[in-house]
Amino acid sequence: MIELRDVHKAFGSNKVLRGINLSVARGTSLVIIGGSGTGKSVALKCILGLIRPDSGLITLDDMDVTKGDRDAFLARFGMLFQGGALFDSLPVWQNVAFRLMRGSLKRPKAEAREIAIEKLRRVGLKPEQADLFPAELSGGMQKRVGLARAIAAEPEIIFFDEPTSGLDPIMSGVINDLIREIVTEMGATAMTITHDMTSVRAIADNVAMLHDGVIKWTGPVSQLDNSGDPYLDQFIHGRAEGPIEAVR
Amino acid sequence: MRWVAAFLAAIGRTVLQTLAMIGRLTLYALDTISHMVRPPFYLKELLQSLMNVGYFSLPVVGLTAIFTGGALALQIYAGGARFNAEAVVPQIVAIGMVRELGPVLVGLMVAARVTSSIAAEIATMKVTEQIDALVTLSTHPMKYLTVPRVLAGLLMVPLLVGIGDIIGVMGGYMVATRTLGFNPGTYLKNTVDFIETLDVVSSLVKGAAFGFIATLLGCYFGMHTGRGAQGVGRATKSAVEAAAILILATNFVLTSLFFSI
Numbered sequence: 001m002i003e004l005r006d007v008h009k010a011f012g013s014n015k016v017l018r019g020i021n022l023s024v025a026r027g028t029s030l031v032i033i034g035g036s037g038t039g040k041s042v043a044l045k046c047i048l049g050l051i052r053p054d055s056g057l058i059t060l061d062d063m064d065v066t067k068g069d070r071d072a073f074l075a076r077f078g079m080l081f082q083g084g085a086l087f088d089s090l091p092v093w094q095n096v097a098f099r100l101m102r103g104s105l106k107r108p109k110a111e112a113r114e115i116a117i118e119k120l121r122r123v124g125l126k127p128e129q130a131d132l133f134p135a136e137l138s139g140g141m142q143k144r145v146g147l148a149r150a151i152a153a154e155p156e157i158i159f160f161d162e163p164t165s166g167l168d169p170i171m172s173g174v175i176n177d178l179i180r181e182i183v184t185e186m187g188a189t190a191m192t193i194t195h196d197m198t199s200v201r202a203i204a205d206n207v208a209m210l211h212d213g214v215i216k217w218t219g220p221v222s223q224l225d226n227s228g229d230p231y232l233d234q235f236i237h238g239r240a241e242g243p244i245e246a247v248r
Numbered sequence: 249m250r251w252v253a254a255f256l257a258a259i260g261r262t263v264l265q266t267l268a269m270i271g272r273l274t275l276y277a278l279d280t281i282s283h284m285v286r287p288p289f290y291l292k293e294l295l296q297s298l299m300n301v302g303y304f305s306l307p308v309v310g311l312t313a314i315f316t317g318g319a320l321a322l323q324i325y326a327g328g329a330r331f332n333a334e335a336v337v338p339q340i341v342a343i344g345m346v347r348e349l350g351p352v353l354v355g356l357m358v359a360a361r362v363t364s365s366i367a368a369e370i371a372t373m374k375v376t377e378q379i380d381a382l383v384t385l386s387t388h389p390m391k392y393l394t395v396p397r398v399l400a401g402l403l404m405v406p407l408l409v410g411i412g413d414i415i416g417v418m419g420g421y422m423v424a425t426r427t428l429g430f431n432p433g434t435y436l437k438n439t440v441d442f443i444e445t446l447d448v449v450s451s452l453v454k455g456a457a458f459g460f461i462a463t464l465l466g467c468y469f470g471m472h473t474g475r476g477a478q479g480v481g482r483a484t485k486s487a488v489e490a491a492a493i494l495i496l497a498t499n500f501v502l503t504s505l506f507f508s509i
Contacts, residue, residue, distance in 0.1 A: 087373075
């Protein structure tokens with residue numbers, strides 16, 4: 001289980017997280033929604049240790065994430081970055097198999113390639129695309145390669161940062177279905193950041209809404225439409241009027 | 249009065265920012281050195297960096313050295329003629345190239361070619377979250393990106409300096425023997441007789457120092473880039489400027505250490 005307790009983070013005078021409290025149960029899929037610049041990505045990066053929170057506690061299975069073996073901790077995670085974050089000097093299959101070619105999870109090259117091609121097939125890409133470079137792929141394909149990389153080592157916990165941003169509705173649907181399938185089949189714990197309400201309904205077991213640096217609402221996806229929370233209502237219906245200022 | 253206070257405050261801010269940057273750079277250098285001797289080691293990345301810093305820099309280093317050696321011979325001949333000292337061309341070309349121009353020009357060429365490319369590449373990786381991706385894939389960016397590049401600078405730039413020294417001397421030799429009427433055999437004998445071991449050692453030590461500076465600054469500014477394309481541009485520009493200035497300053501310090509009377 002992942003738990004954040006009273007997590008604060010500021011960049012200069014800009015207080016992004018003002019005391020986040022959140023928990024994600026093992027094997028469930030939590031989607032974090034909220035306006036741009038409300039600190040959703042910062043929260044994910046704090047969990048992974050990419051950003052150090054100013055105060056508060058983040059635990060994984062009741063262990064402080066800042067303590068203990070960092071490699072072992074990171075080996076439990078996979079992450080799909082918003083822009084893909086593929087290494088453009090490496091061919092697609094080496095991007096996917098990156099973790100399997102070095103460190104504690106290292107396998108023979110041929111085996112790593114075989115796993116990479118299997119994962120690429122899993123996200124709907126052909127084996128002949130394995131030897132292309134990321135720059136030779138479309139945005140949707142790059143996203144799928146990022147997804148294949150995130151699941152290559154079969155992690156227990158997967159983070160998805162805006163998995164469908166910049167994609168057309170059909171490709172978004174494909175990615176949403178893939179994420180749901182992968183999470184269900186692998187039994188992984190998932191945390192997703194998105195603005196796309198279709199994705200929320202397709203991916204989430206639970207939803208949390210981040211606004212003004214705190215969690216305004218959290219609950220199961222089935223209660224999304226009758227939460228009674230004015231912030232959540234305004235956000236999910238995309239209304240300009242409401243407690244959330246349209247111009248921030 | 250307010251204008252004076254604002255002026256002094258601006259100077260103070262600049263000094264503090266510069267000192268803070270020197271502190272961060274020093275810590276970064278020490279961190280890099282400590283990671284050089286601790287596993288894991290990324291051999292493939294090191295070989296790629298050796299090729300990029302060394303082999304692919306050869307054309308620019310060779311061309312710079314040969315033209316500089318030739319121009320130096322012409323200048324010394326013309327200047328020496330004013331007090332009947334034209335015969336010292338081989339000795340002055342050799343000492344000028346090996347002690348000073350060889351290492352400094354190679355250092356500056358590496359700063360222009362390698363520092364800029366390292367800074368731009370790493371800065372782009374940073375703004376596109378590739379560095380964050382490396383961390384999530386249990387790979388330390390310092391070990392994977394910085395150490396191979398800095399090691400390559402440390403190992404390959406002295407080699408480039410040695411090659412640049414030889415090509416520079418040969419540039420002087422070609423000009424002197426073909427246009428200034430020097431005897432080829434005598435020119436080479438004078439060159440070899442005049443060069444001392446300390447000259448060569450100082451040249452190679454300078455090369456190692458300049459290689460370390462050029463690659464380290466490329467990595468440092470790349471890792472500390474601002475956001476977006478403008479951030480990448482600024483990081484690249486700052487890396488090349490800082491590397492060029494630090495190379496020239498280090499050259500002065502090393503020359504003082506090696507040749508102070």
